[in-house]
Amino acid sequence: MAAISSWGRLGRWEHEVQALTGQEHIIRQLKNGRPGIAHGMGRSYGDVCLNPNGILWDTTKLDHFIRFDENTGRLHCEAGVLLRDIQRLFIPRGWILPVTPGTQFITVGGAIANDVHGKNHHVSGSFGDHIRQLTLIRSDSPPISCGPGLEPDWFAATVGGFGLTGIITEAEIQLRRVPGPWLATETLPYNSLAEFFSLADASETGWEHTVSWLDCLHSKSVRGLFMRGNPTPLALSHGPSSRKLAMPFVPPVSLVNPLSLPVLNTGYFHLKKRDSGQRLVQYEAFFYPLDNLLDWNRMYGPKGFFQYQSVVPRPVGFDAVQAMLKEIAKSGEGSFLAVLKTFGDRKPVGMMSFPQPGVTLALDFPNQGQRTHKLFGKLDAIVREAGGRIYLAKDARMPRDLFIAGYPRLSEFLQYRDPGMSSALSRRLIGE
Amino acid sequence: MPDTIKSIAIIGATSAIAEHCARLWVKDSAVNLVLVGRNLAKTEKVAADLRVRSPQSTIRSLAGDFIDPLAIRQLVANITSEGSPDIVLIAHGSLPDQIQCQQDLSANHEALAINGVSPVLFAEAFISPMQQANHGTLAIIGSVAGDRGRKSNYVYGAAKGLVTRYAQGLQHRLAKTQVKVVLVKPGPTDTPMTAQLKQQGGKLANVEDVAQAIVKGIGQGKPVVYTPAKWALIMMAIRHLPRMLFNKLDI
Numbered sequence: 001m002a003a004i005s006s007w008g009r010l011g012r013w014e015h016e017v018q019a020l021t022g023q024e025h026i027i028r029q030l031k032n033g034r035p036g037i038a039h040g041m042g043r044s045y046g047d048v049c050l051n052p053n054g055i056l057w058d059t060t061k062l063d064h065f066i067r068f069d070e071n072t073g074r075l076h077c078e079a080g081v082l083l084r085d086i087q088r089l090f091i092p093r094g095w096i097l098p099v100t101p102g103t104q105f106i107t108v109g110g111a112i113a114n115d116v117h118g119k120n121h122h123v124s125g126s127f128g129d130h131i132r133q134l135t136l137i138r139s140d141s142p143p144i145s146c147g148p149g150l151e152p153d154w155f156a157a158t159v160g161g162f163g164l165t166g167i168i169t170e171a172e173i174q175l176r177r178v179p180g181p182w183l184a185t186e187t188l189p190y191n192s193l194a195e196f197f198s199l200a201d202a203s204e205t206g207w208e209h210t211v212s213w214l215d216c217l218h219s220k221s222v223r224g225l226f227m228r229g230n231p232t233p234l235a236l237s238h239g240p241s242s243r244k245l246a247m248p249f250v251p252p253v254s255l256v257n258p259l260s261l262p263v264l265n266t267g268y269f270h271l272k273k274r275d276s277g278q279r280l281v282q283y284e285a286f287f288y289p290l291d292n293l294l295d296w297n298r299m300y301g302p303k304g305f306f307q308y309q310s311v312v313p314r315p316v317g318f319d320a321v322q323a324m325l326k327e328i329a330k331s332g333e334g335s336f337l338a339v340l341k342t343f344g345d346r347k348p349v350g351m352m353s354f355p356q357p358g359v360t361l362a363l364d365f366p367n368q369g370q371r372t373h374k375l376f377g378k379l380d381a382i383v384r385e386a387g388g389r390i391y392l393a394k395d396a397r398m399p400r401d402l403f404i405a406g407y408p409r410l411s412e413f414l415q416y417r418d419p420g421m422s423s424a425l426s427r428r429l430i431g432e
Numbered sequence: 433m434p435d436t437i438k439s440i441a442i443i444g445a446t447s448a449i450a451e452h453c454a455r456l457w458v459k460d461s462a463v464n465l466v467l468v469g470r471n472l473a474k475t476e477k478v479a480a481d482l483r484v485r486s487p488q489s490t491i492r493s494l495a496g497d498f499i500d501p502l503a504i505r506q507l508v509a510n511i512t513s514e515g516s517p518d519i520v521l522i523a524h525g526s527l528p529d530q531i532q533c534q535q536d537l538s539a540n541h542e543a544l545a546i547n548g549v550s551p552v553l554f555a556e557a558f559i560s561p562m563q564q565a566n567h568g569t570l571a572i573i574g575s576v577a578g579d580r581g582r583k584s585n586y587v588y589g590a591a592k593g594l595v596t597r598y599a600q601g602l603q604h605r606l607a608k609t610q611v612k613v614v615l616v617k618p619g620p621t622d623t624p625m626t627a628q629l630k631q632q633g634g635k636l637a638n639v640e641d642v643a644q645a646i647v648k649g650i651g652q653g654k655p656v657v658y659t660p661a662k663w664a665l666i667m668m669a670i671r672h673l674p675r676m677l678f679n680k681l682d683i
């Protein structure tokens with residue numbers, strides 16, 4: 001047994017960790033009778049990748065590339081390959097992952113199972129939009145190959161299926177042409193939600209990547225920084241910085257607390273505001289700003305932290321976001337690194353995919369027990385009312401009724417569930 | 433250009449440690465790589481991965497017998513027929529169940545053969561053509577476990593101890609030549625071999641870091657590479673611990 005936690009570090013739980021290697025081996029491992037759940041890099045914040053006192057199937061040794069076609073950009077690889085390795089290998093050859101989340105330390109399998117999104121949803125959708133085929137090994141049937149044109153129902157269930165349809169062992173990903181590792185970016189400060197929405201709308205055409213960082217503590221009004229970027233053939237002379245800072249220990253209390261937060265947020269705001277205007281930025285700095293601060297999740301101390309990420313439909317987006325920010329300000333529970341961004345008007349690939357047309361707000365909160373949960377209850381009410389949903393990759397606490405309301409294709413999805421797969425999240429929200 | 437392309441042979445090429453060394457070798461330049469494993473399909477999977485990483489490299493996979501001395505001689509002759517390699521890495525090994533080895537002499541024999549005799553026969557077979565060419569680096573993976581026998585794994589440790597003495601002998605023999613012999617001694621590392629240890633919550637080194645140290649040590653022709661480096665100190669302490677104290681340790 002080994003003690004495992006997820007990215008939020010809300011606790012450490014004993015797991016029987018079994019490494020997955022070759023296909024035949026996996027088939028045997030899944031047949032041993034006890035349910036388990038796939039675990040990639042454990043970069044999910046909550047309990048979607050955990051199974052306390054049960055089996056975790058560690059997929060990170062399934063890390064082989066299988067085939068790459070330089071002419072079409074089609075990459076076939078095992079599901080434990082890291083996005084980092086794909087980017088490092090293929091960007092210099094003129095190909096890039098069409099969708100990437102804010103960290104590259106995740107596996108292809110984890111990216112499919114949570115159908116992750118990046119800063120370019122309005123242009124490129126989510127990760128699952130670029131999967132041409134995948135192989136699924138289940139405990140109760142022979143392996144299944146599926147894709148958008150092959151067993152499309154299995155595919156739609158598995159993309160965003162948070163590990164419950166079986167173990168993804170291989171995938172074929174369509175990479176996208178890219179002129180080089182640099183992006184031409186622009187950072188614009190904004191001083192109201194209305195200003196954010198008009199920047200977001202104005203950037204939908206002409207900008208591939210858009211995201212914004214929001215200071216939700218600033219009491220007078222909302223302020224933030226809107227960032228947008230496009231790949232560019234231009235280049236600066238220096239390569240990616242390999243300098244990494246690490247959080248060397250877990251502080252006894254959260255370093256993010258009501259005293260430090262205004263200072264952190266104001267400091268960050270001014271630091272970043274200095275960089276306003278147009279700049280060339282290397283892809284790692286642009287896509288993965290936090291990856292250079294290894295183990296930054298430790299700064300929340302031994303009790304860990306929650307991320308609350310919701311998406312609400314666009315017509316009610318303004319009001320809902322404003323209402324959430326108001327509740328947060330009222331509660332005095334601040335959030336460092338609040339991210340606000342719009343999703344494009346696209347149909348999600350997976351039955352249980354998180355992205356839907358609208359606006360998504362992601363907030364980190366140190367775990368303060370009851371106080372934090374009380375605030376979440378208020379935010380839940382706003383999300384429920386707005387017809388939104390909460391992202392499973394980040395969740396450790398949402399009530400079941402909100403899950404059912406937010407994911408209307410749940411009962412259809414459950415027909416594809418592998419009875420051999422069970423996670424702390426599935427038991428909490430589905431009951432088994 | 434062609435004469436700058438390195439030729440590298442890896443025995444036990446499906447080992448996680450060896451595989452990560454290969455990934456580093458193909459990263460910066462094209463190489464000429466021969467991979468040897470006991471299972472062709474598994475070796476070919478490693479080769480396919482490396483071909484994606486480095487389309488400009490030439491990568492060949494071979495299946496071989498790891499026990500039969502004649503087969504080993506022949507396999508190595510085949511590999512060296514086109515020239516003696518710049519780098520040879522002998523990586524195979526398996527962590528046996530100590531208690532089983534005490535009770536079942538066949539298991540014991542098998543563990544000694546695959547961890548001790550087999551790697552040194554490969555080393556002996558490669559070293560002559562290398563000596564003749566007066567060129568190249570031969571690296572062989574031993575283990576910190578070979579530094580002092582302990583009750584929890586002395587069968588494996590003894591086999592690795594054989595590798596240690598053999599490497600020393602080769603280093604002595606080749607001291608006046610350009611051929612380098614590198615003895616690698618990893619500490620517990622996160623690979624399929626230590627899956628059991630990991631399940632018990634043991635702390636294991638990252639295989640990418642271990643491979644990095646090995647590739648660097650081979651590049652420098654270091655006689656001994658402990659990796660992670662802290663094991664050099666730990667093992668020095670353990671080797672020198674008086675027997676009275678050592679025998680009290682439950683290790």
Ligand SMILES: Cc1cc2nc3c(=O)[nH]c(=O)nc-3n(C[C@H](O)[C@H](O)[C@H](O)COP(=O)(O)OP(=O)(O)OC[C@H]3O[C@@H](n4cnc5c(N)ncnc54)[C@H](O)[C@@H]3O)c2cc1C
Nearest residue numbers: 040041042043044101102107109110113116117162163168
């Ligand atoms: C700093 C940071 C920034 C982030 N930014 C974003 C972002 O911008 N957008 C976004 O969408 N997400 C973001 N995330 C969340 C992260 O991308 C997802 O949680 C991702 O799924 C993690 O992948 P993983 O490999 O760590 O998988 P894990 O967290 O280990 O597992 C995630 C889920 O995938 C399943 N799974 C993993 N491998 C397999 C497999 N082979 N077969 C079947 N199921 C499998 C698991 O069972 C689990 O349900 C961020 C996370 C961090 C830490």
Ligand SMILES: NC(=O)c1ccc[n+]([C@@H]2O[C@H](COP(=O)([O-])OP(=O)(O)OC[C@H]3O[C@@H](n4cnc5c(N)ncnc54)[C@H](OP(=O)(O)O)[C@@H]3O)[C@@H](O)[C@H]2O)c1
Nearest residue numbers: 444446447448449498523524525526575618620621623625
């Ligand atoms: N991991 C550690 O903690 C650690 C510590 C010290 C030393 N080492 C040494 O490092 C080397 C590499 O090990 P690793 O950690 O990379 O382990 P690994 O990934 O499990 O690799 C073991 C390798 O040995 C091969 N092998 C095992 N038994 C064999 C047999 N009977 N005949 C032929 N080949 C056999 C395996 O072939 P298949 O793939 O076909 O099974 C595989 O190539 C070994 O010499 C090991 O003793 C490892």
